[in-house]
Amino acid sequence: MSHEVNVPKPSGAPARPRAETRDGLIRPAWLKPNRDGSPWYARTFRITTTRIISQAFFFALFSFLLFFTWFSRLGGYPVSLFLEVDPLVAFATAISTHTVYRWLWRALFVLVPTLLLGRVFCNWMCPYGTMHQFFGWIFNIRSNKGNIEKNRYRPVFQLKYYILTLFLILAGFGALQIGLLDPICLLTRTFVVTFFPASDLLAEHLRSTLLGHGLDVPTSFLSSAPGAAEQRVFAGAWFVGLIIFGLVGMNLVIPRFFCRVLCPLGAFLGVLSRFSLWRIDRDVTKCTDCDLCLKHCEGASDPHQALRKSECFVCFNCIDDCPEDALSFRWLPVSIKDRVIGTVKAKTATLFGRKVISEHLETERRTPDVPRRRWLFASIVGVLSFPFLRLSRDVNDRGFNEKAIRPPGSVAEPEFLERCIKCDQCINVCPTNVLQPATLKESGLEGLWTPVMDFSVGFCQLNCTLCSEVCPTGAIQKISVDRKLGMKDYADAGPIVLGTAFFNRGRCLPWAMETPCVVCEEVCPVTPKAIGTYDEEHTRWDGTTVTLNKPYMRPELCIGCGICEHECPVLDDAAVYVTAIGESRSKARSLLLAQRKEPNQR
Amino acid sequence: MARSGGKPSDRKEAPERIDRRAALRQIGTVSAIAAGAGWAALAPPTWPGSLRDPDGERGKPKQPVFRLPENGFLVPNVPGGAVLGIARGQNVVAMLKAAVDAIGGMGRFIQPGDIVVVKPNVAFERAAALGATSNPEVLKALVELVRDAGAKEVRVADNPIESPESCFVRSGIQRASLEAGARLYLPKKSDFETLHIPGARWIEHWPFFWQPFRDATKVIGLAPVKDHNLCRASMTTKNWYGLLGGRRNQFHQDIHGIITDLALMMRPTFVVLDGTRVLFRSGPTGGSLDDVRPGQTIVAATDSLAADAFGWQDLLGRADESLPAYFEQAARKNLGNPDWRSLPFKEAQVG
Amino acid sequence: MPTPADQDTRIFVRNGRRHYRKRYSLFEFRLGLVILVALAMTAGWVAYKGRHPDPSLLGTEPALGEGASVHPPADRGPLPQDIAPPGWRETVVSSFDPDHLYEKINGRADYYKSFGCERLVFATLVQAAAPETVIDIELYVLPNAANALGTYAGERGTPSTASVLESGIGHAARNALYFVQGRAYIRLIGSEDSPVVHEALRHILASFQSTMPSEPLPWGYDLLAETLRYDVGQIEYQSENAFSFDFGRQVYAAPIDDEGGQIFVVASPSDKDATNLAHAFVAGFLEYGTRAEKDRPGTWVQDRYLGTISTAMAHGAWVMGVRGAKTAAEATPRLESLRQGLDAKGAEFHARAMDENAREPAKTEE
Known part of the structure; x- marks a missing residue:
């Protein structure tokens, strides 16, 4: 196999030798004027450089905002900004809820540029795309020819449109699943569940190592959860980690595999970009059909023939790579096919009097390359998926999972599933680590990675409403502490109840084991306490006398915060445990006939 | 081949x-x-x-085992000096100063160059006004007083029950500490070492919040006066609970024994009983202003049991009830004298 | 020219930005600058937002639990609902019956109980802007106005006349206000001696005066203050155990000098009872002294320790007397004016006194 391709010699010398300039001074190659006479900075700061700066900026901003999603760092930072500007989040939740929540109007900041310029988001802003591009680039060992072949369009790239169709139809039924694959949700989740705990581990390990050498150096600036007493743990972290390894690894097989094949946001922006006013245009009178423009083409959008607008990421690499300067980014370019006079075959073709060199006269392909029947097929899959998902037992009011305990401020379960995008920002900000991504156990595939509370890990801290603050879609509605605790203006509504605590007397030390305890009563944060005790003098098996405070629940007072379960010394299967029953967000899941009595007010 | x-x-x-x-x-x-x-x-x-x-x-x-100094952080007794200084009034700074002056003044306890650990109670994520945590004003006044006495470094440390950052911020202790120029120690896993407490019944070897105590020369406890469901009252002796890590939720199986062990573990330079607010019911968490009443008292003492007994009788107003069992257990081990009236004490009314 | 083998052995991409274009444009460069400015503005906006957090979200004064409690609210008794002046906030209200009075005022409880204190309502007001500034309200509910006035007079001491309230039955100290309203004795104690506190104290006083019914002066105050012009704030009333005599009940006394000398008056059901009671007083005085001033009418007793002069006599159904006067000569005109005062009031006044006395609730023995 020959590696000889029709490649002209590269213009920039690889070794960057020093060159003598007109004024006789020796300058580094990057300060050398260009052959076309333009100054050095027109080359060094050409548009792709700006693009790389933009990508680095947005990736840094994304990481920064997630890193600052924490009690002591939060301040007023718009930490869910990337989720809010994600137009697929806004669009899909608008379909499922018929509303645009809180800050989701910010999606216009992406939507409008897409309508003007095409999928600029994908290669200028999207941190996930940047990550894939980076890894695909730095581990790339292909030859020029190999790169060109890898960057040709393939039919498998249609898959993302099917995925988008499926998700949007599900959203129409009220089962919001975009979060499974939306790149911003996916990357946020990956940061939260895998990267951040790893950075905490590093910070802690570094600190103990330094302490071992007598150096008391704070390392908490490295930690995503400074001030957390324990290393944070997340349910199913291995699975989320496996996915990121798989998807990043696929870049070695197909560059930008995720972006080209799976990304529903890319598909959504691809559909929109058919209207875009600007696009890459190829001058057929210059193009020699060398295909070098494919060498770094991120979107595999075929700029060497008919540009696939829906696939083009507007990365401008093709312009960089064109040795004939035949490619440019143009405002409303004309379709040249009808204007060509003569035929290509006979080599008589001319355009506006200039000779056509390229054999391919098509310069634009507007719509995604998806046959109508397949749109239909994807739609049918979507329609049928809804009953399969929703009729799974765990997400229904009948047979709901007792451990699907939602964060405070959550809307009732059906509405919750209309809104939650599984981004796990709430899980990121939770100071006690009680919020965990649901596994298949708590709410099936439909609720996978949605937040649930696991009181063996943490508990819901009384004065904390951070999860409600960072939720971009209102699955957890923005609430105040007064609302959470039923104070002041909300005294009549009463506190938000997450669930109800129960005693397992068979495992409780005072009830079953003649041993004093009642940690649960001590930590119960409401006043008066929701846990009372029956106090009795008791003669133990060995004849000694102990006072046993046997705890019981006062269900009207319990808010389901779970600190009793968390602090119960019966660690593995706590003797007091909270289940979702009685949660105030749903009348259907209430426990007591008597609604909470109006609290006595002064 | x-x-x-x-x-x-x-x-x-x-x-x-x-x-x-x-x-x-x-x-x-x-x-x-x-x-x-x-x-x-x-x-x-x-x-x-x-x-x-x-x-x-x-x-x-291999777990290295650490020990606190043999005689704790005590300073020598002054013959005829008061063990208990009680100051009543409204002005926190004046009260604290009067209370400490009554037991010999800060100069008796803190020498220039000392590294002083101040242990407030920051157990819960509560506003200071709810009385579940130490009063930040008292903490600030205390840290300033200690620094004025020439201490090289003042460290404020506690291992709360709820998430540490939130507790320190919401209780106002973080701001008060930093404003007063103290160094904050929030517990991290690497800050804990196994402490050997000779003679302790339950916690002979237990994870201890060691980091703030590295090179420390003096220790001051600063505890609020709180009702407590299990041990009946949480004051300066129970306050040392916040220096332990590990499975603290087992302590309730013999809370009085544990508090006695705590008294054995930590022999502080002196303690301050912060009776500016008294959480008189629904303790130790409280949660409503209805559970708190102003106590208008600050006590400084070199004997925590005496301070606690004073708090029980005077501030919690439970003179007609017998003292919780840990007083007697600790007294039997010679860790203090709950009969505070028999000890030299001074009472002052200020501001 | 890299060989295929070189391609395989390298680890990371080299010459990753090699490209082939020949022409460059300054427009791209300028556009890049515009984009950089846009990015910088984005960063600035994020930084600005970050520094302006929602104060309610991360405040250090989160929920104070107001309204969160379902503890039954403390019985406010006669404490008006909106007692807190503007800018102040009521925090704790607690209520103590006589059996639990000591919880709040250990050591002083017996004093209030001796006047038949029915309840102490305790409230704390906090200045909203400066929560360290507080005013404690102690409101003692007594059986009647006489006991309220008696409680007040017993605690009052001798304030400077300037600080005495207009009504005469109350006075201001540096940071406190003590007064009687109806059958309540009220102590307001501010945490500091500042204009803010003074202003609030005046406001609270006005609230009490406008919301709590005042009561007519009891007969003893009527007689001694209204008729005889003694200082109303210093007239003591002892409903029992007056002068440590177990027969000394419902005694009104007013000071006649600065060293504890008092004249006193008691209403008896009949002339005979009055004579007997007067004899009892004299006998009581004699336990601590000897007869003196034998040339004066009546029985005068000189205290053997203090040297002061005391006497008691019946005047119709009244008993009147002097206790602890410096000399009999000083005391006699006082007694004479008291006698004239009683005469001027007439029989109707005696009936009223007996009526009021009868309404005095019985005290439980300690």
Whole structure:
């Protein structure tokens, strides 16, 4: 196999030798004027450089905002900004809820540029795309020819449109699943569940190592959860980690595999970009059909023939790579096919009097390359998926999972599933680590990675409403502490109840084991306490006398915060445990006939 | 080991074996790996480079054990000096100063160059006004007083029950500490070491919030006056609970024994009982202003049991009830004297 | 020219930005600058937002639990609902019956109980802007106005006349206000001696005066203050155990000098009872002294320790007397004016006194 391709010699010398300039001074190659006479900075700061700066900026901003999603760092930072500007989040939740929540109007900041310029988001802003591009680039060992072949369009790239169709139809039924694959949700989740705990581990390990050498150096600036007493743990972290390894690894097989094949946001922006006013245009009178423009083409959008607008990421690499300067980014370019006079075959073709060199006269392909029947097929899959998902037992009011305990401020379960995008920002900000991504156990595939509370890990801290603050879609509605605790203006509504605590007397030390305890009563944060005790003098098996405070629940007072379960010394299967029953967000899941009595007010 | 590859025409000229030098090198490599593996696995454990662990003991993690100074952080008694200083009034700074002055003044306890640990109670994520945590104003006044006495560094440390950052911020302790120029210690896992407490009944070896105590020379406890569901009252002695880590939720199985152990563990330079607010019911968490009443009192004492007994009788107003059991248990171990009226004490009314 | 073998052995991409274009444009460069400015503005906006957090979200004064409690609210008794002046906030209200009075005022409880204190309502007001500034309200509910006035007079001491309230039955100290309103004795104690506190104290006083019914002066105050012009704030009333005599009940006394000399008056059911009671007083005085001033009418007793002069006599159904006066000469005109005062009031006044006395609730023995 020959590696000889029709490649002209590269213009920039690889070794960057020093060159003598007109004024006789020796300058580094990057300060050398260009052959076309333009100054050095027109080359060094050409548009792709700006693009790389933009990508680095947005990736840094994304990481920064997630890193600052924490009690002591939060301040007023718009930490869910990337989720809010994600137009697929806004669009899909608008379909499922018929509303645009809180800050989701910010999606216009992406939507409008897409309508003007095409999928600029994908290669200028999207941190996930940047990550894939980076890894695909730095581990790339292909030859020029190999790169060109890898960057040709393939039919498998249609898959993302099917995925988008499926998700949007599900959203129409009220089962919001975009979060499974939306790149911003996916990357946020990956940061939260895998990267951040790893950075905490590093910070802690570094600190103990330094302490071992007598150096008391704070390392908490490295930690995503400074001030957390324990290393944070997340349910199913291995699975989320496996996915990121798989998807990043696929870049070695197909560059930008995720972006080209799976990304529903890319598909959504691809559909929109058919209207875009600007696009890459190829001058057929210059193009020699060398295909070098494919060498770094991120979107595999075929700029060497008919540009696939829906696939083009507007990365401008093709312009960089064109040795004939035949490619440019143009405002409303004309379709040249009808204007060509003569035929290509006979080599008589001319355009506006200039000779056509390229054999391919098509310069634009507007719509995604998806046959109508397949749109239909994807739609049918979507329609049928809804009953399969929703009729799974765990997400229904009948047979709901007792451990699907939602964060405070959550809307009732059906509405919750209309809104939650599984981004796990709430899980990121939770100071006690009680919020965990649901596994298949708590709410099936439909609720996978949605937040649930696991009181063996943490508990819901009384004065904390951070999860409600960072939720971009209102699955957890923005609430105040007064609302959470039923104070002041909300005294009549009463506190938000997450669930109800129960005693397992068979495992409780005072009830079953003649041993004093009642940690649960001590930590119960409401006043008066929701846990009372029956106090009795008791003669133990060995004849000694102990006072046993046997705890019981006062269900009207319990808010389901779970600190009793968390602090119960019966660690593995706590003797007091909270289940979702009685949660105030749903009348259907209430426990007591008597609604909470109006609290006595002064 | 036949050589592979090469064109058929080469084969005729190729030697039957690889050359001697290559063979020796390869045999040498094999031998070295085998010998190294054998040494590591079989050499007696004391030999260098040995990994041998015949009974599994060698592979277990070694926990270094730490101890606090023999006599705690006490300073020598002054003959005839008061053990208990009680200041009543409204002005926190004046009250604190009066209380400390009554037991000999800060200069008696803090010398220039001291590294002082102040242990407030920041157990819960509550506003200071709810009385579940130490009053930040008192903490600030205390830290400033200690710094004015010449302390090199003042460290404020506690291991709260709820998430540490939130507790320190919401209780106002973080701001008060930083404003007063103290260094904050929020518990991290690496800050804990196993502490050996000779004579303790339950916590002879227990994870202890060691980091702030590294090189510390003086310790001051600052505790609020709180009702407590299980041990009946949480004051300066129970306050040391916040220096322990590990499975603290087992302590409730003999809370009085544990508090006695705590008194044994920590012999502070002195303690301050912060009676500016009294959480008189629904303790130790509280949660409503209805559970708090102003106490208008600050007590400084070199005997925590005496301070606690005063708090029980005077501030909690439970003089007609018997003292909680830990007082007697600790007194029996000579860790203090709950009969505070029998000790020299001074009472002052200020501001 | 890299060979395929080189391609395989390298770890990371080299010459990753090699490209082939020949022409460059300054427009791209300028556009890049515009984009950089846009990015910088984005960063600035994020930084600005970050520094302006929602104060309610991360405040250090989160929910104070107001309204969160379902503890039955403390019985406010006669404490008006909106007692807190503007800018102040009521925090704790607690209520103590006589058996639990000591919880709040250990050591002083017996004093209030001796006047038949029915309840102490305790409230704390906090200045909203400066929560360290507080005013404690102690409101003692007594059986009637006489006991309220008596409680007040017993605690009052001798304030400077300037600080005495207009009504005469109350006075201001540096940071406190003590007064009687109806059958309540009220102490307001501010945490500091500042204009803010003074202003609030005046406001609270006005609230009490406008919301709590005042009561007519009891007969003893009527007689001694209204008729005889003694200082109303210093007239003591002892409903029992007056002068440590177990027969000394419902005694009104007013000071006649600065060293504890008092005249006193008691209403008896009949002339005979009055004579007997007067004899009892004299006998009581004699336990600590000897007869003196034998040339004066009546029985005068000189205290053997203090040297002061005391006497008691019946005047119709009244008993009147002097206790602890410096000399009999000083005391006699006082007694004379008291006698004239009683005469001027007439029989109707005696009936009223007996009526009021009868309404005095019985005290439980300690």
